[in-house]
Structures are given as structure tokens and as C-alpha cells.
Amino acid sequence: MTTEERLEKVERELAEFREQLAKGVTAHAVRVRRLVLVDDADRERAMLEIGACGPRLRLLDAAGKPRAALGLGAGEPGLDLFNAAGEERAELVVDAGEPGLALFDEAGMARAGLAMTPAGPVLGLFDAAGRSIWSAP
């Protein structure tokens, strides 16, 4: 094989290789312990991982603050939403078979909640100290 032929072969293979990389990697299934998505600046923005209490999906903002999480905490499933400071402001959880939706203020106090309890469903509003100010039924 002449130098010219070798050069043509290398150029051709390199072009094919680049095309393959541009398409990405395709597979039917990928089994991992942690899956991380990074943004254009290589910051971690989403991760599917095994936390201390079980699997969870976490979404982070550009500052690295958690903004949303869906996972098992203490063995119970829940969705948590956070503000820009990384403080939890809303959660939808199941605790020992009792589901509930809670909305929190900036101090982290639950100010509104809709929950199922052993006594039945309850809708409640609370003051900044956590005292009930309205409820139904």
C-alpha cells in the first residue's frame, strides 16, 4: 500500500469515526449506579442515583442548587420542589401509606396542606408559627 493509499484510508476511516461519534452512542439498555446529565458548561444538572434512602432523580439549576427531586426518602416516595435558594417549598409525599401535599414558606414552615390521615382527608392552612388558622372538613 502506497503512502497515498494509506493516507486516503486513514482520512476515510477518520471521517466515518467522526460521523459515528456525532450520532452518539446507541444501546437498548444501560445499567449503571449513577446517571448524570451535564450542561454545555459541564455542570451537573440532573442525576439519577441511589441516595441514602433509595433511588432518586434530582434536577439542579445552573448554580448547582437542587430545584426538584423525585425519589424514595426513608423508604417512602415523594416529589420535592425547591426555590432558587435550594429551600424546599412544596412536597407531595406518601408517609406510611398517608399521602399529602404540603406548601412551605421561606422559613420552611408548612403553611398549607392537603393530606389523608387515618381519620380521613384534611385540608389545612397554618400561620408562620405552625398554628392551624383554617381547616376542612
Place this chain on the structure above:
Amino acid sequence: MTTEERLAKVERELGRAKRRSRWLLAALGLTAGAFALAWIFAGAAPTLQAQVGAGAERVVRANRFVLEDESGKPRAMLYAGKGEPGLTLFDENGKVRAMLSATADGSGLSLLDAAGKPCAGLVVNAGGSGLDLSYAAGKGRALLAVVKSGPGLRLYDENDKVIWRAP
């Protein structure tokens, strides 16, 4: 460096790159499992980050991503089966405890108790959107929804009788 030497160097580098690529592609299949990920990241816990197409779009494509715990049990699955993507989380007993999905009928989030019974559902479909909470022991239900006729909140007792409503 002569042209011959430069060419030989390019050939060697291309050969190494191709071997890496083949290994990565093979490892991303079901059979090779986590071995490829150890190559990508030398850490103890296999972690997958897209490492292909450096300088361009970095993408790993698959029909299904399975997250395993240390004992190899599936604990989470991110999938796109039949065009309907979803995320399912499993507890250590293998029970489904959370499902986030987008189907032709609608999209939603379901949280389930340890027995696998749905307790909380947040759903959006052609009929509207709503939050549905139900107690595992069957003691009532709370339903907050927005449908064509407007928003509404209903609380039900264990006999499925409305005990409070607004409006």
C-alpha cells in the same frame, strides 16, 4: 517528523480511538453492563456521563437506563418503551413506589405505598388536571382538579361520600 512518521502516528491514534469506541458501544449493551462504565470513570461506583463526541453534542442513547443498587437490584428505570417515556422507582423489595410517565392518554406522577397501592396521583389528560390523594386503608380520598367546568376540591369519607367541597 517525516510524512511517513506522521502518517504512522495518525494510524496508531485512529486505531486506539476505534478500539475505545468499539469497547464503549459493546459495553453499553445489556451484556457488558458496568464494565464499560469503569473505563469511563475509574471510581468505585459506576457512573455514566456522556463522553462521546468531544467538543460536540455528547449523547448516550438507549431505550432504557437501569439504576442498580450495590447488590445489583434494579432501583430505578428511565425508559422510552413504545414511544411512551417514563421513570419508575423501586424500593428495596422490588415494589414500584413512584412512576412518572407520559403516555398517549396523558402524563402524570403516581406515588405508591409499600404494598404497591397508588396513594397519590398528579395527572394531566384530555379531561383536565388533578391531584388525587387516597388513604391506603381505604379511609377516604381528596381530589383537587381543574376540569372543563372549572376548578374544584372534594374530600370524601371511607364510603366515598363527599364530606366537604369547594366550590
